[in-house]
Amino acid sequence: MELALKKLFYVMPLLFGIGFIAPLIAQSMAYWDIVGPWGMSRIGFGLLIGAPWGLYAVLRGRWI
């Protein structure tokens, strides 16, 4: 249980990227009436940014 929680918190930035940043990007685009680039849906674009960004934060230990 403790190990599972540790692993969960370790990958939390990735989950945060998918679970929060992606929909936040999509809904912000919708708010300002911005369409997704290259024919992508807004949430698709949000995931394209959020998931790699979260993965970067997991691997590097920094968001920027």
Added chain:
Amino acid sequence: MDRPHDDGRLLTRDSAVVEHVDGPAITLRGRDDLDQHVRRDLRRQELVVARQFMGGRMWPYVAATAICFTLWLSFFPLAIMGWLNLPLAFVLSSVFATGGYVTSHEAMHSNIAAPGSKSYWINEWVGKVSTVPIVFPFSMARLMHLEHHYHCNDPVKDPDYTDEAPNALMAWYKTWYNRQPGVDGSIHAYKRVLAEMGTPDAARALKDTMVMQLVFMAVLFTMAWSGFAIEAALLWWLPRHIGLSYVRFYLSWAPHHPREGRTDRYDNTTVFKSRLGHVMSMGMETHMIHHLYPNIPNHRTRAAYFALKPILAQRGVDVSAL
């Protein structure tokens, strides 16, 4: 209970100093030309004055907690129903998140109600509720804050030492940097210290921290994927970051900078003049009084400082800023 006797220990520590002014447990810094009799006399005078400011009306802290927390909670359903002025709610949520630490801080020292009293549950309730917006469990906050008092400015033992920075700009930056996932600062340092403590209280605080962080994430993810990501960001995520940075800067960096080598009772806190004033700096200009007497509530530290100023000056404290 969250170590209700900790504040007793702080008081005991203060009392012990009266009995053994030159004892080895606490280093009392004083001017070199003050002999132990003068120091003892100053300490007695100090206590007489300080006692006048201990306690007082604490119900405004309770009322503020109840009102602000209720309002903040109500923002969520109101936002979902579209009945909320989101920019205004964002500003208020940021104020609640930041100010909540002040009310919680009083509870950490059991200043709202004493341990063992009938109304002690109110003290604990205020502590637990106040820090929900910044996702800072009271059990952890209290343990770490008392560690900060016991080992103020000790580079290894003071859990807040990671806030140290060479200047104000770097200090603001560090409030953000220390929250990065791989950095041993802020809440990450707290988690490490709790794990190292290994006591039942520390284990419970660690568990509370994990539960609270998981709930926070679950709420954010659920709201975001239900179409309310902007609302979640403006009501909780951003206010939390603003609150944490503000609290770290004004409650940790500003009153203790520079930290290096300043571990003495009269030297570990700086009296400073804030550009934003006493209220906006959350009463931290006179944070020294809080470290000398944690049972003087935050709203009375300024008056206590001016009453104690001549004695502190004789002690060798730099009181030139205020």
